[in-house]
Amino acid sequence: MGKxxxxxxxxxxxxxxxxxxxxxxRREISMKTELGREVESYVSRGLLVPDKIVNDIVAKRLCASDCANGFILDGYPRTLPQAVFLEEHFPLDKVVLLQASLETIIERICGRLYCPNCGETYHVSWKPPKRDNICDKCGAKLTRRTDDSPEVIKRRYEEYLATVSPVVDFYKKLGKLVPFRAEGDSQILAYSLLRELSSSRTEILVEK
Incomplete structure (x- = not known):
């Protein structure tokens, strides 16, 4: 179970x-915008998208009216510059650090299936579609992401660890970090985490 x-x-x-x-x-990529093509050039090679691009995309979304009463960020910030940018413009209440082994992460990610039409995600073991390779929501053919391979995951994991440590320290000093071991029964763990959280603005990170 991932973030x-x-x-x-x-x-x-x-x-x-x-x-x-x-x-x-991925929405930017699917819309084939100039920004989307730039994002795709990084993602297709298993590289992290530059901070400036990610910050602009996230900030635009956080200005939407449905975020006025709180939001949960999944996979951001991943670098210290992103965290500083977010704290200056959209300060968080809590930051959850999900902890899992590299082996567990590879198993989870390599089994993922993704609907290119509606964005729904599945897993071959834990959340399979009712029909093989067909999205339950819209009926489109499911696919795997180009960066969901063990080799790419290992490289991105090493890059992630190198960049996430300053982010963890940043939020730890602010008193906002909530470490949480994310290996075991997914439903029990999710609601256990929920009980630990008392505020609405929450970011989800993952680390070994």
């Missing part, structure tokens, strides 16, 4: 929007 699933459960229970940075970036 997206945790975010979805928290979003439903807290009645605030779940904003996945990955989905925001």
């Amino acid at each position: 997206g699933t945790y975010s979805s459960i928290l979003s439903k229970e807290l009645r605030i929007p779940h904003l996945s940075t990955g989905e925001l970036l």
Whole structure:
């Protein structure tokens, strides 16, 4: 169970929007905008998208009216400049650090299926579609993301660890960090995490 699933459960229970940075970036790509083509050039090679691009995309979404009473960010901020930008413009109340082993992360990510039409996600083991490779919501053919391979995941994980430590320290000093071990029964863990949270603006990170 990954950060997206945790975010979805928290979003439903807290009645605030779940904003996945990955989905925001993929939306730009699917719209074939100039920004989307730039994003795709990084994502297709398994590289992280530059801070400036990600900040602009996230900030635009956070200005929407449905975020006025709170929001859950999934996968952002991932670098210290992103965290500083967010704290200056959209300060968070809590930052959850999901902790899992690299082996667990690879197993989860490599089994993911994605609907290119509506954005719904599935997993071959934990959340399979009712019909093989067909989206339950819209009927489109499911696909795997080009960066969902063990080699790309390992490289991105190493890059992530190198960049996330300053982010963790940043929020720890602000007293906003909530470490949480995310291995075990997903439903029990999700609601256990929910009980630990008392505010509406929450960011989900993941680390070994």
